[in-house]
Every structure is written in C-alpha cells, then in structure tokens.
Amino acid sequence: METILEAKDVSKTFVIGDNNQQTILKSINMQMKKGEMVAVMGPSGSGKSTLLYNISGMDRVTSGSVRFNNREISSLSEKNLSNIRLNRMGFIFQDIYLLKNLSIFDNIVLSAYLAKNESRDKINQRALELMKKMGIAELANHDITQASGGQLQRVAICRALINQPDIVFGDEPTGALNSKAAADIMKILAEINEAGTTIMLVTHDVKIAAKTERVFYMLDGNIVGENQLGKYKESNNDSQIREEILSNWLRKMDF
Numbered sequence: 001m002e003t004i005l006e007a008k009d010v011s012k013t014f015v016i017g018d019n020n021q022q023t024i025l026k027s028i029n030m031q032m033k034k035g036e037m038v039a040v041m042g043p044s045g046s047g048k049s050t051l052l053y054n055i056s057g058m059d060r061v062t063s064g065s066v067r068f069n070n071r072e073i074s075s076l077s078e079k080n081l082s083n084i085r086l087n088r089m090g091f092i093f094q095d096i097y098l099l100k101n102l103s104i105f106d107n108i109v110l111s112a113y114l115a116k117n118e119s120r121d122k123i124n125q126r127a128l129e130l131m132k133k134m135g136i137a138e139l140a141n142h143d144i145t146q147a148s149g150g151q152l153q154r155v156a157i158c159r160a161l162i163n164q165p166d167i168v169f170g171d172e173p174t175g176a177l178n179s180k181a182a183a184d185i186m187k188i189l190a191e192i193n194e195a196g197t198t199i200m201l202v203t204h205d206v207k208i209a210a211k212t213e214r215v216f217y218m219l220d221g222n223i224v225g226e227n228q229l230g231k232y233k234e235s236n237n238d239s240q241i242r243e244e245i246l247s248n249w250l251r252k253m254d255f
Ligand SMILES: Nc1ncnc2c1ncn2[C@@H]1O[C@H](COP(=O)(O)OP(=O)(O)OP(=O)(O)O)[C@@H](O)[C@H]1O
Pocket: 014, 015, 016, 022, 024, 042, 043, 044, 045, 046, 047, 048, 049, 050, 051
C-alpha cells in the first residue's frame, strides 16, 4: 500500500533561554501507509506529542525529512503548510480547544468556511451528516458549555473531519474521558479509519492502543520498537486478547 507519511532522521531540539537546549526527538524514522491506524506509546516525556506535532507540520523539525503524500513538508512556507493542515489533516486533542463564543455547529464548520473549497450549503449539509453520525445533531445550536466532555470530543471529531482529511492526528483524544465515553470515541475513530482515513494517536491507554493496527514505542526521543497487531474489527470480539498481547509487549519494553 502507498505511503502517506514518512519521517527520515527527524530531530527536534528546543532552545530554552541562552545556553540551554534539549534534543527531544533524536533520529526518528517511521512510515505510515494510507488507511493505517497507529498508536504512539511510551513513558511521559519520551517525546510522543513532540513527534506528532513535528510530523504533522504543526511544528518545525530541526533536521531531517517529513514527507506527506509524497511531498516534502518540512521546508514548506508557513502559508503552504497551513494550507495542507487545513485541507488534508485533522487534529483531535485531549484539551478540546473549541471556541466559546461560537455555537457547536459553527465550531464544526469554521475551518471549512475558511478553506473556501465548497459552498456553505454543502459544508453545512456535511456538518449535519457528521453530527448525526456522532449522535450529537441535537446540539447544533447549543453553546459548548452545554455539552458533556464525551459530547465535546465528538464535536472535535466532527471538526477534524469536516474538510475530509487524508489523515487525523489525535493527541490523547480520550485522555479526559471516562472509560465508557473513551470506548465510544474509539469506536467512532475505528469506523472513520474503516472508511479510509489514516489515523495516528498518541495514547497512554492500552485499551485504546489495542484497537489500532500498529503501535510504536518511544523512549528518550527515539522509536525503539513497534508491534504489528493487525486491523481491529469490532465483530471479531478479540479486544481482550489484543490488550493482553500489547500489555505483555509493553512490559517487555519496561513501560
Ligand atoms: N515547546 C517546548 N519547549 C521546550 N521544551 C518542550 C516543548 N515541548 C515539549 N518540550 C519538552 O519535550 C519533552 C517531551 O515532551 P512531550 O510532550 O513530547 O512528551 P510526551 O511523551 O508526549 O509526554 P506525556 O506523555 O507526558 O504527554 C518534555 O521534557 C517537554 O518538557
């Protein structure tokens, strides 16, 4: 299958103050295939979020190459890069970052209005379809203060999908949710992936990672292992076995 995202010898160094710098990503090499769903795990501070921000073009690598859809993106101008993020990528975070002065519906459609690729009617229609699919259609005109954490994360997923991205990046997308809401969100993400969208998640949660296809393990700024679990299918009813396989592997990695 075709490669959608590829990092080659990616490093990231943060400069803090005059004489202090810290290399958080050392020499990252990884690839994702179109339609894949992967998780990144590893101890706190190992560089998981930094990896996600750097290979999604939200931040700039210090050195190395990042190719997205066969195009080098690490050296693009900010304008071109933000165009790619807006049109081809979706983002879901633990802290949901919705705008308080907009309705839930307007939060979802905003980035599509900004992208200006389609008529507002078409965008509105897709937003409604997405909201229906996520079970939050009745919240369209509500304020974001009138929804639960699980509902808001569904709003964030609708927002991430509104421009029909090729890839969705999630940084602990279920981190702030109770286990039932987290499982529901994971089910939705699995469906989105099933429909063809590539997904990369950073997570601490074995239950979440066990539903992805491949798990990367990060330690001290490097990817030091990966576990190919294979595509998850709800109908196979094998989540427990996958969780055990992953837990055993993580124990070996000293997680
Ligand atoms: N903008 C920044 N400037 C300076 N240091 C940073 C910056 N962003 C991250 N770091 C540092 O990089 C290291 C790795 O952070 P990162 O958030 O990538 O780790 P993580 O593996 O995602 O951790 P966690 O699981 O706790 O979220 C940390 O020591 C952090 O302080």
